[in-house]
Amino acid sequence: MKEFTLLVRRASDAAAVGGDPIPRTSVARSFPSQTARHGASVERAVDVLISSRGHASPARLERACAVLRQHAPLHWVERPGVRPFWAVTRYADIVAMETRSGEFAAGPRTYLASEASEAVLQRVTGKPQLVRSLTEMDPPDHGVYRAIIQGAFAPPALREMEVWLSQWAAEIVDRMAARGGRSDFAADVAMPFTFRVIGRMLGTPEADDIRLARLAQAFVGAEDPQRRLAETPGDTMRMAMLALRDYFEALVADRRAHPRDDLATLIANAMPHGEAMPHYELISYFILLVTAGHDTTALALAGGLEALLAEPEQMARLRGQPELLDAAIEEMLRWTTPVRHFMRTALCDTEVGGRPIRAGDALALFFHSANRDEAVFADAGAFRIDRSPNPHIAFGRGPHICMGLQLARMQMRALFAELLRQTERIELAGRVRRVQSQFMSGVSTLPVRIVFRGSHNAAAESGLSASP
Numbered sequence: 001m002k003e004f005t006l007l008v009r010r011a012s013d014a015a016a017v018g019g020d021p022i023p024r025t026s027v028a029r030s031f032p033s034q035t036a037r038h039g040a041s042v043e044r045a046v047d048v049l050i051s052s053r054g055h056a057s058p059a060r061l062e063r064a065c066a067v068l069r070q071h072a073p074l075h076w077v078e079r080p081g082v083r084p085f086w087a088v089t090r091y092a093d094i095v096a097m098e099t100r101s102g103e104f105a106a107g108p109r110t111y112l113a114s115e116a117s118e119a120v121l122q123r124v125t126g127k128p129q130l131v132r133s134l135t136e137m138d139p140p141d142h143g144v145y146r147a148i149i150q151g152a153f154a155p156p157a158l159r160e161m162e163v164w165l166s167q168w169a170a171e172i173v174d175r176m177a178a179r180g181g182r183s184d185f186a187a188d189v190a191m192p193f194t195f196r197v198i199g200r201m202l203g204t205p206e207a208d209d210i211r212l213a214r215l216a217q218a219f220v221g222a223e224d225p226q227r228r229l230a231e232t233p234g235d236t237m238r239m240a241m242l243a244l245r246d247y248f249e250a251l252v253a254d255r256r257a258h259p260r261d262d263l264a265t266l267i268a269n270a271m272p273h274g275e276a277m278p279h280y281e282l283i284s285y286f287i288l289l290v291t292a293g294h295d296t297t298a299l300a301l302a303g304g305l306e307a308l309l310a311e312p313e314q315m316a317r318l319r320g321q322p323e324l325l326d327a328a329i330e331e332m333l334r335w336t337t338p339v340r341h342f343m344r345t346a347l348c349d350t351e352v353g354g355r356p357i358r359a360g361d362a363l364a365l366f367f368h369s370a371n372r373d374e375a376v377f378a379d380a381g382a383f384r385i386d387r388s389p390n391p392h393i394a395f396g397r398g399p400h401i402c403m404g405l406q407l408a409r410m411q412m413r414a415l416f417a418e419l420l421r422q423t424e425r426i427e428l429a430g431r432v433r434r435v436q437s438q439f440m441s442g443v444s445t446l447p448v449r450i451v452f453r454g455s456h457n458a459a460a461e462s463g464l465s466a467s468p
């Protein structure tokens with residue numbers, strides 16, 4: 001268990017991965033033919049795209065992505081304190097890199113981070129990353145590690161899950177009604193709803209959900225003032241990691257001694273390449289699941305509801321035609337794109353979209369921008385619940401495509417179906433807040449007032465009329 005202890009002990013010496021705001025001063029070397037006439041606006045757009053605050057400001061982000069897609073879709077970025085990389089913003093280029101996995105590797109540079117963070121991690125751990133799990137892995141490890149839990153996401157397991165999910169969705173909406181029709185949908189509904197799903201799969205008790213969710217959110221959103229556990233992002237990461245490590249070490253020990261029918265048992269006892277999983281990868285696996293497994297879906301749920309509240313005619317249409325729910329969910333996924341980027345590294349000299357890429361070049365793939373690409377999505381800046389086709393890449397593409405994509409869709413379907421069934425009307429009742437992170441972002445505070453149907457009708461408490 002030494003390796004992981006060493007890893008986290010010094011992480012606060014400098015801000016950890018994802019922890020530093022990236023310096024805003026620009027010394028970018030433009031890609032001449034693309035940016036000659038638009039240099040200044042392209043550089044301003046890059047500043048927005050790679051800053052955590054930029055992702056908490058949808059209108060600015062949209063404008064920045066549009067500038068880059070139009071004038072510099074593959075843009076070489078140089079900023080003090082960050083190793084240079086290509087910012088990739090067009091759909092076709094991102095899909096090409098995701099699917100040409102023989103030419104573009106997921107590791108060792110998987111997320112945008114400052115050089116200071118990377119240097120500390122290298123010095124302390126000898127490893128370039130804070131964790132090493134599926135998202136950081138390439139062949140031969142990636143396929144072997146992915147296979148360990150694949151069965152839990154296969155159709156038979158999901159069918160069993162679907163029945164329970166409907167009951168859980170009904171229960172969480174009941175709890176909302178019991179609070180009198182007022183709640184923060186993001187924090188009080190979406191987060192607990194999605195965390196229990198991954199908690200149930202892992203085999204952790206419901207009593208631990210709030211604590212684990214808080215740690216997981218701090219881990220991926222250490223730059224966000226509301227998610228911080230300590231003064232600095234670096235200390236936040238360190239605290240979250242230590243606590244998660246201790247929790248999952250105990251869970252592993254328990255499941256080795258007392259195996260059960262859950263994911264924790266599968267991971268704790270897995271023998272990738274015929275041997276027990278190394279400690280670093282073992283703890284990383286759990287951290288991946290508690291982060292990827294709930295925050296993403298909760299952000300899609302809250303952002304999806306926010307979009308419906310902003311477009312009352314779309315909400316009315318969905319209430320009138322519930323058969324549009326599946327298409328609406330795809331549009332919510334496109335619209336929110338909770339995972340904002342992943343990085344790839346070129347394994348050989350190659351080209352993308354006719355532009356040369358050198359072996360060793362790093363590329364940041366901005367999924368949110370791809371999902372607003374007018375070349376693929378007509379009227380891309382409009383939220384349309386009947387959009388068809390809708391080939392969004394909110395779940396990525398290629399060998400790393402999200403393992404939980406069907407599960408996430410099922411969760412969204414179950415909760416929205418229940419909301420539509422039990423509620424007469426939903427209104428925005430306060431200021432919306434968004435996560436400040438260039439890795440995972442979306443709506444984190446969504447105050448709502450709800451009028452329920454029938455026995456749940458809380459109109460009296462909420463002061464709303466129950467008109468359609």
Ligand code: HEM
Nearest residue numbers: 134135292293296297300339395396397400402403404408
């Ligand atoms: C709306 C919800 C979700 C979104 C938007 C989302 C998005 C993503 C994205 C973009 C990736 C990387 C894909 C790539 O590199 O091409 C990913 C990977 C992953 N996701 Fe999700 N995800 C969601 C929900 C979930 C859930 C519910 C789980 C599990 C319980 C999950 C588990 C994973 C895992 C294990 C990976 C790593 C796959 C690999 O690298 O092989 N995700 N997800």
